[in-house]
Amino acid sequence: MTIDLPPGRPFPDIELRDHAGNRRRLSELIGGDPVVLQFFRGWWCPKEQAFFRRLIALQDEAEVAYSRIVSVSVDPPAVSAAFRAGLGARWTFLSDTDRTAQAELGLRETTDTLNDPYVPAVFTLYPALTIHRAYDGYWFWGRPTTEDLRRDMREISTEIRADWAAPAA
Amino acid sequence: MTRCWLALLEAPATDATAQAQVHDADGCPAGWLAAWRQRAKPVRAARRVDDRIVDPDGEPASISLVVPPDGVRLAFDGLAVQHARRRVLAEPPQDALSTLMRDSSHFEGAITVARGMGVARLGDDPFARIFPARILRVSAGVMGAASAPAGPTIERYGSANPWPWDRFDTDAP
Numbered sequence: 357m358t359i360d361l362p363p364g365r366p367f368p369d370i371e372l373r374d375h376a377g378n379r380r381r382l383s384e385l386i387g388g389d390p391v392v393l394q395f396f397r398g399w400w401c402p403k404e405q406a407f408f409r410r411l412i413a414l415q416d417e418a419e420v421a422y423s424r425i426v427s428v429s430v431d432p433p434a435v436s437a438a439f440r441a442g443l444g445a446r447w448t449f450l451s452d453t454d455r456t457a458q459a460e461l462g463l464r465e466t467t468d469t470l471n472d473p474y475v476p477a478v479f480t481l482y483p484a485l486t487i488h489r490a491y492d493g494y495w496f497w498g499r500p501t502t503e504d505l506r507r508d509m510r511e512i513s514t515e516i517r518a519d520w521a522a523p524a525a
Numbered sequence: 526m527t528r529c530w531l532a533l534l535e536a537p538a539t540d541a542t543a544q545a546q547v548h549d550a551d552g553c554p555a556g557w558l559a560a561w562r563q564r565a566k567p568v569r570a571a572r573r574v575d576d577r578i579v580d581p582d583g584e585p586a587s588i589s590l591v592v593p594p595d596g597v598r599l600a601f602d603g604l605a606v607q608h609a610r611r612r613v614l615a616e617p618p619q620d621a622l623s624t625l626m627r628d629s630s631h632f633e634g635a636i637t638v639a640r641g642m643g644v645a646r647l648g649d650d651p652f653a654r655i656f657p658a659r660i661l662r663v664s665a666g667v668m669g670a671a672s673a674p675a676g677p678t679i680e681r682y683g684s685a686n687p688w689p690w691d692r693f694d695t696d697a698p
Binding site: 376418444448 | 615617676
């Protein structure tokens, strides 16, 4: 399978339930900031648990850097809420339990017919939802490192913040 | 962003955008919670809030109102205030919340709005670990419901904007 969401293309403005069960639209969650948009198999996957430790490490920087993180899986909201709490994550988890966004995005992991999960993928997006970079995480080393994500957030911020160069005398 | 002010008054205001009577946990009258959408500060006790939490058509709600003692202020960027914001993001969302402020640098309280199952959790308001909280019952007509902060941002988008307002003014639609 090939992920057909390349850089430069607009990412679909999906609407799903968050970990509290409320409908949330991706564009609303992003606001005016750069975002790390992560699709993961589910709470049960050790590779996802390892990758989440990267995101948790990034969280303490993202919370002061005007950047967002959004995680999406087919886990129900209650499961996402429990997983999120256990991780110590403070960003929004979205639940695609009926797999409508998964079908729209073409991000179904076809090799797992038991769980029918998302194929692991990470996208860094501009606030207008344009894809900056796409990472296919089917193999763990395909996933972005925290350094990759820092670079992407810096590159997007450089472009979208009109005052990126500090005003000085 | 529209400036929005909130104050707990002894009597109803004549010029509020929205207001409703307030009772304490024993059912005793505790004043009027009034909100104004205007640039100028309407009354001495008013503090700025995130505009999204005010709704003239809002249903009755319970609130946790955290206000510092007279003469006491904390830096908005103080570690205790930062950590309370983190705790808010980590816990299940309530119907609405906003920090309170009068200037661009001080934390001067918070309001959390709860309905249904959330009311029981008002006693665990993270901001109540900083200053005392009053749990009050507000009638219909002032407090709305707002989407939970997306997280993980704990910074304000412009120092004059109460958290969790979530975008710079230049980003406003």
